[in-house]
Amino acid sequence: MLLRGFIVCLVCCALPWSVMAATDIEISSPGEQSIPLALTWLLPTQGTQSAKVAAEFNEVLDADLDLSGLFRFVSQAAFLDDAKHIGLYSTQVNFPQWRMLGAETLIKGTYSLDGEKLVVEARLFDVVNRRLLTGRRYVGERKDVRRMAHAFADLVLKELTGEEGPFSARIAYISNQSGDKELWLMDVDGKRPLRLTNHRSIVLNPDFSPRGKEILFTSYRANNPDLYRKEIYSGKEAKISYKQGLNVAGRMAPNEREIALTLSKDGNPEIYLIGTSGRVRKRVTNSWGIDSDPSWSPDGSQLAFISNRQGNPHVFITDIFSGKTERLTRRGKYNATPAWSPKGDRIAFTRQEGGRFDIYTVNTDGSDERRLSFGPGNSEHPRWSPDGRFIIYSSDKAGNRAIYVMRADGTGARRLTNAKSDSRHPAWSPRW
Amino acid sequence: MKATQMFKIALVVLFLFGGLVGCAKPVTDDQTNVTQSDMSQQQDAKPAVDKPMHHDAVPSHDQMAGLKRISFDFDQFTLSAAARSILGDNAKYLKANSGVKAVIEGHCDERGSDEYNLALGESRAIAAKNYLVSLGISAKRLSVISYGE
Numbered sequence: 001m002l003l004r005g006f007i008v009c010l011v012c013c014a015l016p017w018s019v020m021a022a023t024d025i026e027i028s029s030p031g032e033q034s035i036p037l038a039l040t041w042l043l044p045t046q047g048t049q050s051a052k053v054a055a056e057f058n059e060v061l062d063a064d065l066d067l068s069g070l071f072r073f074v075s076q077a078a079f080l081d082d083a084k085h086i087g088l089y090s091t092q093v094n095f096p097q098w099r100m101l102g103a104e105t106l107i108k109g110t111y112s113l114d115g116e117k118l119v120v121e122a123r124l125f126d127v128v129n130r131r132l133l134t135g136r137r138y139v140g141e142r143k144d145v146r147r148m149a150h151a152f153a154d155l156v157l158k159e160l161t162g163e164e165g166p167f168s169a170r171i172a173y174i175s176n177q178s179g180d181k182e183l184w185l186m187d188v189d190g191k192r193p194l195r196l197t198n199h200r201s202i203v204l205n206p207d208f209s210p211r212g213k214e215i216l217f218t219s220y221r222a223n224n225p226d227l228y229r230k231e232i233y234s235g236k237e238a239k240i241s242y243k244q245g246l247n248v249a250g251r252m253a254p255n256e257r258e259i260a261l262t263l264s265k266d267g268n269p270e271i272y273l274i275g276t277s278g279r280v281r282k283r284v285t286n287s288w289g290i291d292s293d294p295s296w297s298p299d300g301s302q303l304a305f306i307s308n309r310q311g312n313p314h315v316f317i318t319d320i321f322s323g324k325t326e327r328l329t330r331r332g333k334y335n336a337t338p339a340w341s342p343k344g345d346r347i348a349f350t351r352q353e354g355g356r357f358d359i360y361t362v363n364t365d366g367s368d369e370r371r372l373s374f375g376p377g378n379s380e381h382p383r384w385s386p387d388g389r390f391i392i393y394s395s396d397k398a399g400n401r402a403i404y405v406m407r408a409d410g411t412g413a414r415r416l417t418n419a420k421s422d423s424r425h426p427a428w429s430p431r432w
Numbered sequence: 433m434k435a436t437q438m439f440k441i442a443l444v445v446l447f448l449f450g451g452l453v454g455c456a457k458p459v460t461d462d463q464t465n466v467t468q469s470d471m472s473q474q475q476d477a478k479p480a481v482d483k484p485m486h487h488d489a490v491p492s493h494d495q496m497a498g499l500k501r502i503s504f505d506f507d508q509f510t511l512s513a514a515a516r517s518i519l520g521d522n523a524k525y526l527k528a529n530s531g532v533k534a535v536i537e538g539h540c541d542e543r544g545s546d547e548y549n550l551a552l553g554e555s556r557a558i559a560a561k562n563y564l565v566s567l568g569i570s571a572k573r574l575s576v577i578s579y580g581e
Contacts, residue, residue: 123466132466140471147471170477185477198480202579204546224577225550235478246554246578249547262547267558269551290551306548312507313548334507336545350544357543378543425546432474 034072035160037065038103040083041076042122047114053145054111057120060149061107063189064167067414068157068389069407074103086110088123088135095130103127107156116141122152124159134159146191154431157387166385169429171392172196172206172215173403177421183217183230188385188428190403190416196230197237205425209252212430216250216259227261229276240278245269249293252276253300260284260294260303271305273320284318285325295340295347297364304328304338304347315349317364328366337381340364341388341408348372348382348391359393361408372410379404385428392416394424498525499534502560506541509555511563519560523567536560538578553578 039062042054065071076083078101082094088108098106109122123135136155138148150167157165167188175184175193183197183206197203199221206217215230227241227250241247245264252259258273258281271284271291285291287309294303301320306313312333318325329335334352341347347364350357357378362369373379377397384391392405398419403426406413417423499522502515511519526532538553557576565571 121466135466137466137468138471139468144471147474151469182480194477195480196477220579232477233475235481246550248550262551264551264554269554290548290555292547292551293545306545313545334544336548352544380543
């Protein structure tokens, strides 16, 4: 091992360009490769020293990068003196030292805290080729440290894979921790929960508009399940569909001009398209049974939904323009809550098997079905992260229902909300 | 792995012989790759304002002691014989208390799809309503709401 490290050092020193071809980092999906990463703590440059700032930045970045499944972390206990050297220029970093520890990538950074004003500089280095890959200087307040770390995690993924991470986004969900089921918003690691509604009724099934400025949800505030939209930044709220019966499962089209939703105004639940002011534009389904849970294809031409038109609830796909409808799921007696992936290739859904719900994904032509969760308890309401790397869902395996996240291949599952109250219906925002 | 190492060794040797030795300069100019983000310029979500809200009292099942619940099989909204018999009792109560208006609430197992369950709950409530109407209760006295769970 030592010998190998030595040889590589020599190569680095003599021939910066010749090794490059041998060590290009190529990642197509989570879990396929793991890159040895040394993640050092931020070092103070000037102003107040705050171990808390450094610890929090490190904790958030570590958790995000670990969730990505792309990295193998070099043990911090093994770090040598370069971890304590402030220099962030690639000429100042002791790359051979990191190479010796087996690191191929290195994150170093500094912070300066002046009163509440916080400046963080974080850099990602290619250890093998001894060069800076990317870096960012974050200016804000002490309270912004978690957001800075999430933003840098997004940047690291973008640099190494070409696809930005989803960690700066937010999760909308329904929680009853205030006593009623209300709409909440939290960071993607479950921190900083914020209640957005005060309906003191029942709020259900939130979904972000594709540009992330608004949230659609259903509320019983006016004693009927009506569809509302809420502007996230201003807090303004409007009831947009309040026909008699159900106004539920609202999902804004990718072009934000129409909303697909379930209405039962004619006595039987069907999927309709309405304008953003609530006027019905088109009836999408027409069957004797229940049609619900629409999910848009990313190009806005198709909807996945569930229907019991052939007996049991199954997932179907319908073409908005031609009306051509095909059944997607064949197995199980209860398939529900389809969610179309942002890349368009897969659909996540839940299926009841042995009295319990678990999460599955399948290609849009019905091939390559994969089961992602295996109990205990029920895992439900799957939704994708905006980059398609992760699936967020709810599960009651820890008692009460809580929000969980896992990689799109089912690995790395972790709980985000505590199980003291009931949390469900997560939706991952577009990039914030 | 072995092969790669051999390859690297070979390169070292080759270039040492070629006399191309010099310490590596970083290829990238560090500054050009580092930009600044001002976090304080980003908009953030507005939390709920806790102002007292007008809240209509909804009569609960307990308050309407004269009316009884009916149940359905999993994922079904057809009325069983037992359910019809209970609805018959409920119809008698409604006939005896002509001033009473009833809200029929549909509920379901909370697992699966909440939206599908809401639909199922509504179908159940409508089935109950239609049966009560067939027993002579005016549809105007009956309203339907589905809570899904």
